[in-house]
Amino acid sequence: MAVVQDVHGHHDHHPSGIMRWVTTTNHKDIGTMYLWFSFAMFLTGGFLAMGIRAELFMPGIQILEPELFNSFTTLHGLIMVFGAIMPAFVGLANWQVPMMIGAPDMAFARMNNWSFWLLPVAGSLLISSFFVPGGAAAGGWTFYPPLSAQGGLGVDMMIFAIHILGASSIMGAINIITTILNMRAPGMTLMKMPMFVWTWLITAYLLVLVMPVLAGTVTMLLTDRHFGTSFFNAAGGGDPVLFQHVFWFFGHPEVYIMILPAFGIVSEIIPTFSRKPLFGYSSMVYATASIAILSCVVWAHHMFTVGMPAVGQLFFMYATMLIAVPTGVKVFNWTATMWRGSMTFETPMLFSIGFIFLFVIGGFSGVVCAIVPIDIQVQDTYYVIAHFHYVLVSGALFAIFAGVYYWLPKWCGRMYDEKLAKMHFWLSMIFFNVAFFVQHFLGLAGMPRRIPDYSLQFADFNMISSIGAFGFGLSQLLFLYIVIKCIRGGEKAADKPWDGGTTLEWTLPSPAPYHSFETPPVIK
Amino acid sequence: MTQSVTKTNTNVAMLKKLLVFTVVMFGFGYALVPMYERFCEVTGINNLLQPDVLDKNIKVDMTRMIAIELDANVRGMPWKFKPLQASVKIHPGESIEVMYEIRNDSDQEISGQAIPSYSPRLLEKYLKKFECFCFTKQVLKPGEVRQMPVKFVIDPQIPVDINTVTISYTFFALEPGM
Structure with a gap:
């Protein structure tokens, strides 16, 4: 991977219009985009939540067929966790971490741009999976097999979206760790860092620790679905409970990934x-x-x-x-x-x-x-x-x-x-x-x-x-x-x-x- | 300028370390699979497909009778699979042999693996199997019929409120070469 360091001159030149946002390597621009993206996803996940609550307003089936209802709960969870909460915290980190430690920008400005632009791809994969034959994934946001081993194209789109989101999070985390450890202003020792920076440093370490495990889990699921492996498939000697162990090895630290920056x-x-x-x-x-x-x-x-x-x-x-x-x-x-x-x-x-x-x-x-x-x-x-x-x-x-x-x-x-x-x-x-x-x-x-x-x-x-x-x-x-x-x-x-x-x-x-x-x- | 070059180099060094760490953690996710297998083997959790060691001093409890219902299923393969008797009654501690029959109705050679399932769940702890067709895969030629035994003892330690249990086997097709 080519890593290009962005060393800006002392001027404010940047392309105007849409290209400013597509090509930007500025931590403030990228932070802004993260925040707007997460807000859009928050409204999308919120729309799904409204659908769920509208169906549950009265007993009986009124608005959503059970299968679609299950897709709503599944995608509500995935979109809120991976699309709304996590990118919002990364957006806040992008804006605030360099300013709070006295750094000119993030350590890897171009990688920062890339990790943001992966998100809309993943987000649109998740949303468009509603419109493919078989509908979106419906086995819950934790996508336990055997349900997730059986679903249709929607599940594959979800798996791919999770791969992309994982890659984005890992790059974001690497960027934040490097920025915090290497780019603090002179005199700012670790124990003088603001709490928000501290909590993000620890969160970023958790991210590089567990996001790859999630990537591994969904890869296993993918090969079980299409390439004849049997990690979780009981028929071939696999074990669905193994999925739960590997998933929650990611899933529980993930809970703290979503709350530690809040503490900060x-x-x-x-x-x-x-x-x-x-x-x-x-x-x-x-x-x-x-x-x-x-x-x-x-x-x-x-x-x-x-x-x-x-x-x-x-x-x-x-x-x-x-x-x-x-x-x-x-x-x-x-x-x-x-x-x-x-x-x-x-x-x-x-x-x-x-x-x-x-x-x-x-x-x-x-x-x-x-x-x-x-x-x-x-x-x-x-x-x-x-x-x-x-x-x-x-x-x-x-x-x-x-x-x-x-x-x-x-x-x-x-x-x-x-x-x-x-x-x-x-x-x-x-x-x-x-x-x-x-x-x-x-x-x-x-x-x-x-x-x-x-x-x-x-x-x-x-x-x-x-x-x-x-x-x-x-x-x-x-x-x-x-x-x-x-x-x-x-x-x-x-x-x-x-x-x-x-x-x-x-x-x-x-x-x-x-x-x-x-x-x-x-x-x- | 030299200062910013050094900074760039330390950043790239850090990036490399973190990328290696990420790859290691991706591998760790896969390593969890054999680790869990080993863990279950050592602790004896989930060893449904290995023979149990029979305790020689096991005493037959003549005061109790346990009804064992036998169940057989096939999942996604052209086999007929059934127990030769629907249920048996034994005393805890007494050893018994029950027979199952499989028949390959297709015109191809197929291999399958039986996976046991018990009800109530805690039966697994008290059921000591020392011979079972589920310990190995079964390969059947076209039209072949095979009768296969299961030999087991139910541990007399089984809680007194359990009078009826179910032992169920399901055959799954194995891909060629597995």
């Missing part, structure tokens, strides 16, 4: 709006690292019901519960940072506090799910759905919103409409809980996931949940409006719009110049 964002915002340094910085770093390490030894808690020896179940149960310790350290540190701070509640702070509240609920339901006898009851029910939406929507997504509002003045040079943004927060907060809190009850009462119909006793809670989901979905259009409004006009933002901000990006003018830190700042 919140760890930037809470100190800024509490006007106090982050409480227990070094313990935050160690907690992040230990979460990452522990995340690699807990995978089988996703598969307590496959028939595992009791010893195995106990090991994975205790290891899983152990993750609550470093996570607890983080929550206590955020709380201690706010303690006696001069707090103000602008939108980034609201989303961060909302994050802490709701993520802790999701964390607790995670500990509940870790208990083997309970997990055997709630496996594949709406309790699990509620759990992971509390950590992924009110966890990862709320942190992304917080980060976007926090840095939007730096990116655009203008303030967003604070009143509308607060409304976006409260609408999201309320509707999110309406949509997902009741799903705990549905799950405990035994409503299974991935089924388009349900027994009558679940009807009321499902209707409430659907109303919440529709409200939550619509509220996100308000977010789109706020961002566009901010780009097009609004009050001029100061270089440091938040008086508590201490990281390097606030020393740059707003909007951040196309090329920043060409002469590295010196950190004392």
Whole structure:
């Protein structure tokens, strides 16, 4: 592979129009494209979610045939995980990591361009798979065989999309690791890096650790489907349970790939709006690292019901519960940072506090799910759905919103409409809980996931949940409006719009110049 | 300028290391397959296709009877496969031989592999098979009929609430050359 280093001159020349975006190697342009792409995917995945909730609004089959419903749940999961949440974090990293460590750009600017432009290819493969004969993959976002070994062309398109997304993530991760390790401004030692940079460094290592394993897994699935191998095919002596082990070896660290950068964002915002340094910085770093390490030894808690020896179940149960310790350290540190701070509640702070509240609920339901006898009851029910939406929507997504509002003045040079943004927060907060809190009850009462119909006793809670989901979905259009409004006009933002901000990006003018830190700042 | 060249070189060195690491992890994904096989072999999980070692001191529990229902299936191949008796009753600890019959209805030589399945699931722990047609692949000439035994003992340790169990075999076609 040719690696071309981009060493820009001291001028702002770049092609205009569409070619600017196709050929750009600028970390800010690429970050912007990542963020817009992930937002488009978020709306696509959201549309699928609306379809799911519309079908589940009432018992019986009204809108979606069961097969299409299954495709909706499958693609909703894949698009949200690989298309929305992960690229959004990479977009934030592209914008912020170089500015926060005082680097002029990412280490491999051209590779950066390539890793972005792979994404629309993968995204369109996933979406167009709805229109091929047999329809999109319908075996759940975890694509367990034998279902995924049997599906039609849609499954092959999904496998190919995952290969592409994996390649993009790995390149992105390599870029971020190299940038952080090699390109920090003089004087910025590892233990002086902002928390967002730390969490991304650890996340990027997790990515290069597990994304290749996912690539291997889908390759095995592909050769099982078309080239006569029998990794997962019982008929040829393979084992479908093996797939689950290999998949979750990727899948569990993946969960932390989607939450560690969120921890980083919140760890930037809470100190800024509490006007106090982050409480227990070094313990935050160690907690992040230990979460990452522990995340690699807990995978089988996703598969307590496959028939595992009791010893195995106990090991994975205790290891899983152990993750609550470093996570607890983080929550206590955020709380201690706010303690006696001069707090103000602008939108980034609201989303961060909302994050802490709701993520802790999701964390607790995670500990509940870790208990083997309970997990055997709630496996594949709406309790699990509620759990992971509390950590992924009110966890990862709320942190992304917080980060976007926090840095939007730096990116655009203008303030967003604070009143509308607060409304976006409260609408999201309320509707999110309406949509997902009741799903705990549905799950405990035994409503299974991935089924388009349900027994009558679940009807009321499902209707409430659907109303919440529709409200939550619509509220996100308000977010789109706020961002566009901010780009097009609004009050001029100061270089440091938040008086508590201490990281390097606030020393740059707003909007951040196309090329920043060409002469590295010196950190004392 | 020299400084930026050194920086470029260290970046490329880092890129190479990380790419090697990525390739190693891709290989690791594949290495998990034999690793799990070995793990299951060592720990005795999932050893459905190997003979069990029979404990010589096993005692027959004359106070209990267990009904064993026999089931046979064929998946995607032109064979007829059936047990010669639908069910048997034995005392735990007593050894028994049951017979199955396969017939190749096609005009080609076909090889197949039988995969066992037990109900309830925990029967696997208590069923000690010391002879079974599922330990090897079966090759049948066109029209050939074969009767094959399974010899086993049910461990008397089997929980007292289990009175009926099912042993099921499914034949899968093996690709030529496997």
